[in-house]
Amino acid sequence: MNQVFEEIKQAVIDGDDELAAELAQKVLDEGINPVEAVQEGFIKGIDEIGTKWKSGEAFLPDVMMAADALKAGLTLLEPAVAESGSQEGEPVGRIVLGTVAGDIHDIGKNIVGALLTAAGFKVYDIDIDQSAQSFLAKAEEVGADIIAASALLTTTMGEQKELVKYLVEKNLRDQYRVIIGGGPTTKEWGDEIGADGWAETADQAVELCKELVLDIKR
Amino acid sequence: MKSGYVANRSTRFSVLSDDQCREIVSASKEILERTGVKIFYQEAVEILRKAGCSVDGEQVRIPSRLVDQALRMVPKRVTLCNSRTGERVMHLEGYNAYFGTGSDTPFYIDPYTGERRPSSTQSVGNNCRVIDALPNLDFVMSLGISQDVPQPVYDRYQYEAMVLNTSKPIVVTANDAQGFADIIEMAEIVAGGPEKLRRNPLIVLYAEPISPLQHSMESITKLMMAANKEVPVVYTPCVMAGATVPATMAGTLACGLAESLSGLVLHQLTKEGAPFIMGGVFTIMDMQSTIFSYGAPEFHLLEAALADIAHYLNLPMFGTCGCSDSKVVDEQAGIEAAMSILLMAQAGPNLNHDVGYIEYGSTASLEMLVICDEIIGMARRIVRGIEVNPETLAVDVIDQVGPGGHFLKTAHTRKFFKTETWYPTLIDRKIYANWKSDGSKTLTQRANEKVISILESYQPEQLSPDVKQKLRAVVERAASKCQK
Known part of the structure; x- marks a missing residue:
């Protein structure tokens, strides 16, 4: 196996985004198979961090930084992977993630984004204070499977309901799975507004997304 | 330059002032001089008598100079x-x-x-x-x-x-x-x-x-x-x-x-x-x-x-x-x-x-x-207290992250979060659902599991067979004398 794959894996584990990007560039410059670089380097690294996170050996900053390193490398390799026509480099799923209108809380959303990235999802983070229109626009642009909306306030939770309503109005409700989360939200609230899922923790959000994607593929 | 800067290297709990300590030590010396102690071993009484103690049968009164001398x-x-x-x-x-x-x-x-x-x-x-x-x-x-x-x-x-x-x-x-x-x-x-x-x-x-x-x-x-x-x-x-x-x-x-x-x-x-x-x-x-x-x-x-x-x-x-x-x-x-x-x-x-x-x-x-x-x-x-210096004050990092950002991905966090914070091995900080799925255990139950796991897996560093044998010989020698 190419030595550079091992270096990529280590760069991801170390959360070194600069080195990860440098190594991705090296893959392109030296004509190394980009799909293999993703599979044998980046994915192996993030898998190892994910396993360590579950067992309690890795801590949140380790996961967040590893996810960043992964993102830095994949961004560079994506065009080459697409060109190769390989399905191997395809993400587990595509997710549009953001905090709803009127709400600027984002630490929980960021953690969910990092863990989803670490689990192999392609995450499009549209950041804080986003309207239902923005969620949909991004979802259409990237061909998302899932829209994930976060709210940290009882006063902004209503925007999650607005998002579902907006999709219904546009006759696009069936196109996307909608999941919600955030401190004041509950499973009951998710059911009430017609969301496809709710999760209490970032880990549960990852499991939820995996199930939804499997469901879509069926 | 910082003039006359004083730092606490640790937290501290103190009950008595130096003056109170001196007063208590002085009372102890007074007790030893005035009341004395009983010593039920003749050889020891003789040593104390020779050193200048006042002996009355088993009761030995000790002059404070002997206490000061011993402390030196x-x-x-x-x-x-x-x-x-x-x-x-x-x-x-x-x-x-x-x-x-x-x-x-x-x-x-x-x-x-x-x-x-x-x-x-x-x-x-x-x-x-x-x-x-x-x-x-x-x-x-x-x-x-x-x-x-x-x-x-x-x-x-x-x-x-x-x-x-x-x-x-x-x-x-x-x-x-x-x-x-x-x-x-x-x-x-x-x-x-x-x-x-x-x-x-x-x-x-x-x-x-x-x-x-x-x-x-x-x-x-x-x-x-x-x-x-x-x-x-x-x-x-x-x-x-x-x-x-x-x-x-x-x-x-x-x-x-x-x-x-x-x-x-x-x-x-x-x-x-x-x-x-x-x-x-x-x-x-x-x-x-x-x-x-x-x-x-x-x-x-x-x-x-x-x-x-x-x-x-x-x-x-x-x-x-x-x-x-x-x-x-x-x-x-x-x-x-x-x-x-x-x-x-x-x-x-x-x-x-x-x-x-x-x-x-x-x-x-x-x-x-x-x-x-x-x-x-x-x-x-x-x-261990709180270390205060330019690096731990992190003003540069705070400026880099700025309002509304977060510190989870900064190199500063990664460098410090493990040394600045203590992580438990037994105390539970799990999210409710995870605590429940792990069996809803109390601290004492988890402690018992840890004990059993140590008993069943941990081995201390061994002494050499020669040392073990010599130790056993001392034990057996004492036991055989005791039986006679």
Whole structure:
């Protein structure tokens, strides 16, 4: 196996985004198979961090930084992977993630984004204070499977309901799975507004997304 | 340049001012001059008479100049070593606080059945193996008695069970001076000879006077044996406020200290410069149940005050914490352990023992022990205080992240979050759903699982077969003499 794959894996584990990007560039410059670089380097690294996170050996900053390193490398390799026509480099799923209108809380959303990235999802983070229109626009642009909306306030939770309503109005409700989360939200609230899922923790959000994607593929 | 900048390197708990320490020490000297102590060993009485004490039968009145002289002669620091490597791991001096277990509990809680059972050579060995595995315990006392062997020589079996199962420094108890002599011989075998043991002590001998103000023949011969062999000794009055000493805290300190200082005088007259550790298990008698309380707030207050006096006198000190009056490992045990451990960690006695005791010191619990190991970790974090400098103030990082960003991905966080924050191994911080899916376990249940896992997987570093055989020979020699 190419030595550079091992270096990529280590760069991801170390959360070194600069080195990860440098190594991705090296893959392109030296004509190394980009799909293999993703599979044998980046994915192996993030898998190892994910396993360590579950067992309690890795801590949140380790996961967040590893996810960043992964993102830095994949961004560079994506065009080459697409060109190769390989399905191997395809993400587990595509997710549009953001905090709803009127709400600027984002630490929980960021953690969910990092863990989803670490689990192999392609995450499009549209950041804080986003309207239902923005969620949909991004979802259409990237061909998302899932829209994930976060709210940290009882006063902004209503925007999650607005998002579902907006999709219904546009006759696009069936196109996307909608999941919600955030401190004041509950499973009951998710059911009430017609969301496809709710999760209490970032880990549960990852499991939820995996199930939804499997469901879509069926 | 910062002019006259003062930083706290740790948090600290102090009870007495220097003036109050001086007043209590002075009262102890007055007690020794005016009332004196009883010494039930003629040879010791003669040594004291020759040094200038006033002798009236067994009662010996000690002039304060002898106390001052002993305080000048005694070493201000005692170092203890790992028995396998000889590494100098504990420096008993100043505010260095180390933690270890207690010794001779008649009972222990069987971790497999939860039953309260008589302690044995095997339970002592198992307990020492668990102590050896726990990162926050620095030294070992037996946490049980070898009750399954001939009792006149149980102490040799007990030391053997301990040293086979731990490489940490050991504080030993014994029946009598002959028991100590055999144990010292065993420690010399482990150390590689008498000179090596003297240079790198692996053991501390434990002896106690009888309150109020009495030194039995047994305790004095042990004390003199330790002095002559230059093996460090803990000489520790165990006093009960209201019963064997006055009910007032100051009177308790003065009377108990007089017992310690009279022991110190005799010890230094026996062998000038021999290593001595001032003891003191100073607590109350509970006037309702009559127990010697191991969880009373006055206990921790007295121990912290005695630490102030030890620092004032510049003497290494034996403290007490991590113990409880509760009969089981429950909320009471946790409260009493946590309060005493944090206070001792901050007051700074050097050799803090009795971690793992429940039932006012009658029963050893390994669950209590592993919980206390966790509490010591928390206490040590608190004592470490807060480091204030440009890097820890992180103004540059705060500027880089700016309003609305987050610090989870900064190199600064990654560099510091593990050293600045303490992470538990037993305390639960799981999210509710994960706690539930992991079996909804209480702290005591998790502690029991940890104990079982250590017992079934941990192996201490072994002594060589040759050393083991020589130790066994000493034990068997004592046993055969005992049978005759």
